[in-house]
Amino acid sequence: MDREEQLDEQLTAQLKAFEGRPAATRTTGKDPVNLPMIRHWCEAMGDTNPAYTGPDAVAPPTMLQVWTMAGLSGHQGLSGQGRSPHQGLSRHQVRSAAYDDLLALLDAAGCTSVVATDCEQEYLRPLRPGDEVTFDTVIESVSDRKTTKLGTGHFVTTRTDLRVGPDLVGTHRFRILKYAPARTRKTPPRPRPVVNRDNAGFWEGVRRHELLIQRCTGCEVLRHPWLPGCNACGCPDWDTVRASGEGTVYSYVVMHHPPFPAFDPPYAVALVELAEGVRMLGNVVGVPYDKVRIGLPVRAEFRAYDDELTLPVWRVAG
Structure with missing residues (x-):
């Protein structure tokens, strides 16, 4: 030793x-x-x-x-x-x-x-x-x-x-x-989302550039984030709906601190209400962070950060 x-x-x-x-x-x-x-x-x-x-x-x-x-x-x-x-x-x-x-x-x-x-x-x-x-x-x-x-x-x-x-x-x-x-990596990779048995279908859709929403087959309520069962009626069975990608900023934050090497603050993170009624989180792109506002129309797009990671982001419509 x-x-x-x-x-x-x-x-x-x-x-x-x-x-x-x-x-x-x-x-x-x-x-x-x-x-x-x-x-x-x-x-x-x-x-x-x-x-x-x-x-x-x-x-x-x-x-x-x-x-x-x-x-x-x-x-x-x-x-x-x-x-x-x-x-x-x-x-x-x-x-x-x-x-x-x-x-x-x-x-x-x-x-x-x-x-x-x-x-x-x-x-x-x-x-x-x-x-x-x-x-x-x-x-x-x-x-x-x-x-x-x-x-x-x-x-x-x-x-x-x-x-x-x-x-x-x-x-x-x-x-x-x-x-x-670690000191050997010059540009740290962006953190990976936690993928488990409950949400794996969502991330498989993202890799195909599809925004999938869970739908309860019992009461047909849409839900996000993905869950093993319906939070409205308790039914364990579900299928998916492909979202249009259209939405509006429901709420947002601007991240200044703490800095993290994989990110470049300040940047805006929004809770977006989709046309289908569910809400999803993601970075807002296509507009300066200080121009993001509640009610701003956005559309989903898929951004590849490296060979293994693609994430949905929200680009200002128009």
Whole structure:
């Protein structure tokens, strides 16, 4: 074993010593589960499931992390108050000293960059309006050194357990990669979309320069993003409709920071409402970023970024 391998083993042992330690202390959700927030979520997602309305409403399961968020003022009364949020925790959840030490150790090893990679959720019972949610976060695992296209580093997984009273109601796992950026690549490739069994058909269509929308064969409701079942009637069967590509800007943001080597800020990202009624995200092209406006007519086109990646973008009509 050479010197570099010995140092790598020592670092990995130090990192794994943090497994099981708290990343943030027990915290109470800033607001109880409530109907207005559920309504806002459903409107934003286009989710019309009747289970989320009326006197017996429940919260959509995928809202799990929402009840841990604290807005601009943050959570109060936490040990470690004053430490920076971010890097794997719910927005404005305060990190523990152990989590700070873990990140500092990775920074010292040259892993100064961070990217969120994925999250997983488990639902044990529905959340209902009035439920007071408490939660705490633990450092669940730190991987051995991994080499990725971004660089070499370690995956850090945190697990947040959410409770109502003494009962565990759900679990949210969040994974980041802390890495030393690769120095051999002059122009980093654009990040790849996450393709899974639920949305693979959409990306196959994009490769053929087709914009495909899922259609429930039970109630014929169109939906996007793609889902394994209908969020209106629950039917698991579906087919597809080829979109015209015509739409208007429903909402948008202009990205200035943080800069990322594969992108050239500032640039506009829009939520586009298609003529068919569903909404899709994408970059706006054909007009300066500061000229993008709500209601702007756009049309889909397909842009090849390299030999393997084609993405739909939105070009201003006319």
